[in-house]
Amino acid sequence: MTVVAHDRIDSVLETAQDVLTRRAGSRVRIDDPEDLGGSGRSTVLRVRVADNPVSLDRTVVVKAFDEHSSADQVLREIASYRYATALPTASRPGPQLLASDLDSRILVLTDLGDGRRMIDLLGSTDVDEVGRGVSAWGQALGRMHAATFGGEDDFDTLLRVSGRRGDGRRDAPICSSGIDAQAAEAVRRTADVADEIGVSVSDEFRAVLDAGLALFGDGRFRAFSTSDVGPENILINDDGVQFMDYEWGAFRDATLDVAYALATFPSALSEPASHRAAELETALADAWRAEVSPLWPALADDRTLRDLLTTARTLWVWLGTYWMLESDTSGDDWALHTADPRVVTARWADLARSSADPVVSDVARDVGRALQRLWFE
Structure with a gap:
């Protein structure tokens, strides 16, 4: 599992909160990050939704790309999750996209659990x-x-x-x-x-x-x-x-x-x-x-x-x-x-x-x- 610096985790949490808040239209707070590893260019965290004004799950997964990731890579992932999320529930191949932001290079996904x-x-x-x-x-x-x-x-x-x-x-x-x-x-x-x-x-x-x-x-x-x-x-x-x-x-x-x-x-x-x-x-x-x-x-x-x-x-x-x-x-x-x-x-x-x-x-x-x-x- 990739070890992520605390300052990087704090930055990802803050940005993900802002993205979720804009998406929900009211304040969302997340905490208790668990490092799920990443590709080396990305940070992947499971976080608890502490303040939940909308029907979010108790935990969500946040994926944040670093500044060295290619634009194509970030764009394709956002578009791919949007496309897959729009499919009927039984046909979705993986997690659902809850929120994303291209400029901050971040995605928030449903948590598939440990499995x-x-x-x-x-x-x-x-x-x-x-x-x-x-x-x-x-x-x-x-x-x-x-x-x-x-x-x-x-x-x-x-x-x-x-x-x-x-x-x-x-x-x-x-x-x-x-x-x-x-x-x-x-x-x-x-x-x-x-x-x-x-x-x-x-x-x-x-x-x-x-x-x-x-x-x-x-x-x-x-x-x-x-x-x-x-x-x-x-x-x-x-x-x-x-x-x-x-x-x-x-x-x-x-x-x-x-x-x-x-x-x-x-x-x-x-x-x-x-x-x-x-x-x-x-x-x-x-x-x-x-x-x-x-x-x-x-x-x-x-x-x-x-x-x-x-x-x-x-x-x-x-x-x-x-x-x-x-x-x-x-x-x-x-x-x-x-x-x-x-x-x-x-x-x-x-x-x-x-x-x-x-x-x-x-x-x-x-x-x-x-x-x-x-x-x-």
């Missing part, structure tokens, strides 16, 4: 429990995607509105959801990365990476994503699976989310559960498909779904490797980012195992062996 983190559940030695959690994860992704399909224009409008400052000026246009720009750079540097680890990457494999990259801007199955849907950003409470951290929320092809989950969760599995990784991956994908297939009947075809997930997963595994080799700390906050070479090599082994595309599986085995030599021999 159980998905990353902890995956480490359970009860394989059946892990299976239920993974299936619930897939269902929650599917519900989020089904509820937001067709809402891209509304989200874009919220981005523009959220970018208006109090004095009527607008911030710079938002051009990127963050990770898509980094993925584009990783694909552009394909030849450089391949040379660095001593493997040959065919034009066919590069085409797979290009197709994965295209899922950000195109794709047949576009829906809202909180973007970092890895296990570290999931809480399980009485209401089920809850997604947290909407800093780079965006619309993109929904298969990117499923593939992101498939790429990030196997490394967190306990010893008994890791032997059933393939089965768990199938359970997650099938649970997701059951939720979205009424909207996207093409996904009922196993080959169509398998090919899309292979394409997206290949992109994620490549990006994670690029981050590792380039020592790019800008990915530190993503579940995909890791400083552990064992995780990176395992992802290539998992990709080779799961892919029915010989172009992908052959390169995955080659890269995995090359990384093994580079890091462990």
Whole structure:
């Protein structure tokens, strides 16, 4: 957990009180801050609502960005929470936005409680429990995607509105959801990365990476994503699976989310559960498909779904490797980012195992062996 200086906490509390007071139209007082940790660029506190003139919960969560956070990041989080909060209660993927202020870079959210983190559940030695959690994860992704399909224009409008400052000026246009720009750079540097680890990457494999990259801007199955849907950003409470951290929320092809989950969760599995990784991956994908297939009947075809997930997963595994080799700390906050070479090599082994595309599986085995030599021999 991040340790936050007392003066920073006092400043965040004072600003959050002002934001809530303006939102409520009467004085709100909060106290008893509990540090929930943050990304390093943000302070996240659970606070008690002491003076409650409106129907606020007894506790709320305050998230405050520092001055080094990018404007795009703050704007996207505010717009993403506004968009998600406007959804029907049963379709909200996570906490509700209570108040926000762009100039002070602060958000006030409903408190999801302590719950159980998905990353902890995956480490359970009860394989059946892990299976239920993974299936619930897939269902929650599917519900989020089904509820937001067709809402891209509304989200874009919220981005523009959220970018208006109090004095009527607008911030710079938002051009990127963050990770898509980094993925584009990783694909552009394909030849450089391949040379660095001593493997040959065919034009066919590069085409797979290009197709994965295209899922950000195109794709047949576009829906809202909180973007970092890895296990570290999931809480399980009485209401089920809850997604947290909407800093780079965006619309993109929904298969990117499923593939992101498939790429990030196997490394967190306990010893008994890791032997059933393939089965768990199938359970997650099938649970997701059951939720979205009424909207996207093409996904009922196993080959169509398998090919899309292979394409997206290949992109994620490549990006994670690029981050590792380039020592790019800008990915530190993503579940995909890791400083552990064992995780990176395992992802290539998992990709080779799961892919029915010989172009992908052959390169995955080659890269995995090359990384093994580079890091462990």
